[in-house]
Amino acid sequence: MSRKYEFRQIETRWQQQWSRAGLFRAGGRPGRPKFYALVMFPYPSGTLHVGHGRNYIIGDALARYKMMKGFDVLTPMGWDAFGLPAENAAIEAARSEGQPVHPREYTLRNIRVMKQQIHAWGVGYDWDREIASCHPGYYRWTQWLFLKLLENKLAYRKMAPVNWCPACQTVLANEQVEEDGGCERCGTQVTQKNLEQWYFRITKYADRLLDDLDTLEDWPERVTAMQEAWIGRTEGAEIVFRLESGDEKIRVFTTRADTLFGVTFVVVAPEHPLVAKCAAKMAEPERKKLNDFVAKCRAQKAMQRTAAGDKEGISLGVNVIHPLTGKPVALWAADYALMDFGTGAVMGVPAHDQRDFLFAKKYGFPIKVVIAPKGATLDGATMEKAFEDDGVQVNSGEFDNLPNNFGRAKITEALEDRELGGPTITYRLRDWLISRQRYWGAPIPIVYCANCGAVPVPESDLPVILPDAADFKPKGQSPLAAVESFVKTTCPVCEDPARRETDTMDTFVDSAWYFLRYISPRADRVFVPEDVNHWLPVDQYIGGAEHATKHLIYSRFFTKFLYDIELLNFEEPFSRLFAQGLICADAHQCPEHGWVSEKDVKDGKHSCGQAVRTEMAKMSKTKKNGAAPEPLIEEFGADTVRLYTLFIGPPERDAIWATKDIIGSHRFLYRVWDTVQEALPQIQGAPSQPQTTEGLAEDVKAVRRKVHQTIRKVTEEIEGGFKFNTAVAATMELVNEIKRAKYDSGGPNAAAVLREACESVTLLLAPFVPHLAEELWELLGKNPSIFDQPWPTFDPAACVEAEIEVPIQINGKIRSRLVLAAGATEEQARAAALADPKVVEALAGKAPRTVIVVPKRMVNVVL
Numbered sequence: 001m002s003r004k005y006e007f008r009q010i011e012t013r014w015q016q017q018w019s020r021a022g023l024f025r026a027g028g029r030p031g032r033p034k035f036y037a038l039v040m041f042p043y044p045s046g047t048l049h050v051g052h053g054r055n056y057i058i059g060d061a062l063a064r065y066k067m068m069k070g071f072d073v074l075t076p077m078g079w080d081a082f083g084l085p086a087e088n089a090a091i092e093a094a095r096s097e098g099q100p101v102h103p104r105e106y107t108l109r110n111i112r113v114m115k116q117q118i119h120a121w122g123v124g125y126d127w128d129r130e131i132a133s134c135h136p137g138y139y140r141w142t143q144w145l146f147l148k149l150l151e152n153k154l155a156y157r158k159m160a161p162v163n164w165c166p167a168c169q170t171v172l173a174n175e176q177v178e179e180d181g182g183c184e185r186c187g188t189q190v191t192q193k194n195l196e197q198w199y200f201r202i203t204k205y206a207d208r209l210l211d212d213l214d215t216l217e218d219w220p221e222r223v224t225a226m227q228e229a230w231i232g233r234t235e236g237a238e239i240v241f242r243l244e245s246g247d248e249k250i251r252v253f254t255t256r257a258d259t260l261f262g263v264t265f266v267v268v269a270p271e272h273p274l275v276a277k278c279a280a281k282m283a284e285p286e287r288k289k290l291n292d293f294v295a296k297c298r299a300q301k302a303m304q305r306t307a308a309g310d311k312e313g314i315s316l317g318v319n320v321i322h323p324l325t326g327k328p329v330a331l332w333a334a335d336y337a338l339m340d341f342g343t344g345a346v347m348g349v350p351a352h353d354q355r356d357f358l359f360a361k362k363y364g365f366p367i368k369v370v371i372a373p374k375g376a377t378l379d380g381a382t383m384e385k386a387f388e389d390d391g392v393q394v395n396s397g398e399f400d401n402l403p404n405n406f407g408r409a410k411i412t413e414a415l416e417d418r419e420l421g422g423p424t425i426t427y428r429l430r431d432w433l434i435s436r437q438r439y440w441g442a443p444i445p446i447v448y449c450a451n452c453g454a455v456p457v458p459e460s461d462l463p464v465i466l467p468d469a470a471d472f473k474p475k476g477q478s479p480l481a482a483v484e485s486f487v488k489t490t491c492p493v494c495e496d497p498a499r500r501e502t503d504t505m506d507t508f509v510d511s512a513w514y515f516l517r518y519i520s521p522r523a524d525r526v527f528v529p530e531d532v533n534h535w536l537p538v539d540q541y542i543g544g545a546e547h548a549t550k551h552l553i554y555s556r557f558f559t560k561f562l563y564d565i566e567l568l569n570f571e572e573p574f575s576r577l578f579a580q581g582l583i584c585a586d587a588h589q590c591p592e593h594g595w596v597s598e599k600d601v602k603d604g605k606h607s608c609g610q611a612v613r614t615e616m617a618k619m620s621k622t623k624k625n626g627a628a629p630e631p632l633i634e635e636f637g638a639d640t641v642r643l644y645t646l647f648i649g650p651p652e653r654d655a656i657w658a659t660k661d662i663i664g665s666h667r668f669l670y671r672v673w674d675t676v677q678e679a680l681p682q683i684q685g686a687p688s689q690p691q692t693t694e695g696l697a698e699d700v701k702a703v704r705r706k707v708h709q710t711i712r713k714v715t716e717e718i719e720g721g722f723k724f725n726t727a728v729a730a731t732m733e734l735v736n737e738i739k740r741a742k743y744d745s746g747g748p749n750a751a752a753v754l755r756e757a758c759e760s761v762t763l764l765l766a767p768f769v770p771h772l773a774e775e776l777w778e779l780l781g782k783n784p785s786i787f788d789q790p791w792p793t794f795d796p797a798a799c800v801e802a803e804i805e806v807p808i809q810i811n812g813k814i815r816s817r818l819v820l821a822a823g824a825t826e827e828q829a830r831a832a833a834l835a836d837p838k839v840v841e842a843l844a845g846k847a848p849r850t851v852i853v854v855p856k857r858m859v860n861v862v863l
Contacts (some may be wrong), residue, residue, distance in 0.1 A: 040543030049626030051619030083507025169474030181301020232428025441504025
């Protein structure tokens with residue numbers, strides 16, 4: 001009597017068994033090659049939805065596959081627990097719950113729930129290595145790394161204009177400001193503020209970060225392209241313009257030194273220090289006008305200031321001196337000049353730059369032509385647009401008549417000879433701003449002493465413990481400033497009273513090195529180098545491409561730094577990177593209640609009666625369109641949810657989640673269960689492969705052929721880019737083939753083919769639906785765990801088709817089909833096609849014009 005597929009009991013049983021057996025405990029398979037499979041650790045700022053599950057299920061399927069391929073697999077998990085995501089979520093939770101919720105309490109509560117969700121998916125990790133960045137045992141070493149960067153002059157403090165989020169009440173790194181100028185966490189428009197902050201000198205590594213992208217052959221091209229663009233290496237020239245009065249100099253970066261003689265104005269960013277100095281010397285009406293202009297520009301987002309369209313500027317009331325002609329040039333402030341690009345100063349060449357041309361027309365600056373088309377002349381007074389093409393130098397003194405590309409180099413040389421500039425390289429990348437005026441983060445290990453200045457906390461005094469702040473809500477300065485017991489301390493050098501730094505570190509500092517701590521998570525040092533150098537680099541990293549210019553570039557920077565101080569013997573942290581696509585679903589917006597859950601929407605209306613606007617969007621807590629996994633696992637089982645998640649589409653692409661379609665995956669698992677159950681009486685005592693296929697029925701031979709073809713297909717699809725969807729589809733085809741065949745005749749060899757097919761299906765499905773596979777493996781009389789079994793291999797000879805069917809086209813339209821021997825020659829295929837009754841009828845006794853044979857694909861007869 002066959003057993004019923006009781007998926008709930010089966011899944012509970014095997015999850016407990018894996019935990020008892022330590023299936024995912026790394027290092028327990030001596031002699032095997034290592035494989036470090038890592039999924040980006042999550043923010044515990046809420047619970048998980050099925051969109052998150054795609055990441056973890058892909059990682060789990062890979063880890064289980066690699067176990068079966070003979071690797072000692074390390075697959076750990078932890079929590080990116082500090083920072084804005086968790087703190088903002090705690091504040092929002094306090095609002096909804098009507099009582100204070102401390103970020104620590106909220107974070108730890110979420111971690112407990114998320115672990116349960118991960119466990120329910122059947123996703124396994126080496127939980128003995130679990131870390132949380134908010135634990136003192138972890139952030140002690142985050143602080144230690146800060147001190148090492150400080151010791152190597154890669155951490156410093158300076159006053160500078162910074163990105164400020166008015167809603168989050170904290171500064172943001174450039175990487176944390178979206179292209180539209182919004183905060184990446186809350187979407188509020190970011191403004192600029194002058195603050196003294198801590199930075200990491202990531203720009204010192206700009207060339208290495210850029211050049212070593214060439215070594216990352218197994219990273220998605222779009223991710224390396226994003227990093228390349230973000231680093232933004234540009235070769236050009238630096239040109240020095242001296243103020244007409246005084247010794248102050250303005251340095252301009254340009255890629256068009258050939259246009260230097262056409263400069264008729266210079267503009268600086270409104271945030272440039274020189275603007276404030278000029279304002280201080282102005283009379284009150286002009287000063288107010290300038291300050292109002294600066295305030296207006298500061299309130300605008302960078303994209304708006306640099307976009308095509310009307311540009312605004314204002315005179316600073318002073319001139320600069322042209323470095324080669326010695327003539328005065330007007331100095332203005334303009335909205336399109338940005339402090340975080342180049343030097344914050346731009347030379348205006350209206351004849352050869354369209355933006356400068358429009359600015360000059362608006363404000364009446366001269367337009368001087370210095371590059372002309374070969375054999376032609378241009379008149380600045382009559383030009384309707386800038387001439388931006390290559391040409392010949394004119395009105396450029398000693399450089400006249402040179403091709404402008406050559407002139408560019410010669411003018412740069414002349415500037416260098418006169419110590420007024422020279423060739424240089426600039427980068428879009430800016431130093432990493434790591435100070436945050438928020439509570440929930442790792443304290444920066446610095447004290448300020450009236451005698452000694454900024455003093456690092458001694459390593460022996462780490463960690464600097466984050467205190468329990470009664471009021472942690474953002475106020476524009478760190479809440480820690482109000483915690484007297486934290487702020488007041490003594491100087492480690494002179495022992496006089498001192499005060500602690502009250503800013504905390506950006507959460508991306510915590511995540512820039514977490515993959516190293518997994519290796520020795522309880523060690524009384526940052527990590528054990530010998531062990532790290534064994535397991536690293538990470539063999540396969542899995543996570544979203546949205547981290548390309550944040551976490552992924554910061555991790556590369558930290559790894560290179562640790563290599564430089566001889567703690568690591570590798571320079572890149574992640575050998576391979578896979579960026580999974582997003583899971584999307586309908587999101588509903590009510591005019592009165594904002595984003596609302598789908599359960600509250602019926603017939604296009606919210607429960608309040610208002611019509612909703614529906615859009616397809618990535619699953620998120622904000623848009624309330626994330627499907628919780630628990631109800632689906634309860635109704636259909638974890639294996640069904642896993643299978644649907646993997647089958648939904650190519651994993652590197654975005655996919656649309658439709659809960660109604662999950663039933664198809666559920667039915668398939670029942671079909672697999674029934675197939676094996678029905679086969680059990682026939683395969684008792686049969687070997688795992690036939691001695692011969694001679695004498696077997698054709699449908700049984702077809703099953704064996706399909707088995708080996710499917711093993712080849714599934715293996716290639718997993719190895720060739722995680723094409724789990726097509727791997728699952730191939731296995732579905734195999735199950736259908738098994739069900740079609742009749743095994744009554746053929747004796748022991750037919751039974752062996754059926755056993756081989758059932759075992760192969762079970763092994764091939766194991767990484768995807770592990771609970772079902774473990775249960776079936778045991779029913780097949782095998783010892784658990786299936787993940788201790790080798791991955792099946794295919795016999796190339798068994799994959800060969802005995803016969804193939806090819807279509808016959810007549811004048812390009814399919815009219816008949818041929819059954820040929822798999823090894824038929826082109827001449828044999830041609831002869832068989834011409835003998836086909838439908839072709840004979842169409843030819844009506846005439847010879848064909850031509851016969852085109854595409855081997856094993858088709859025959860086309862042209863009349």
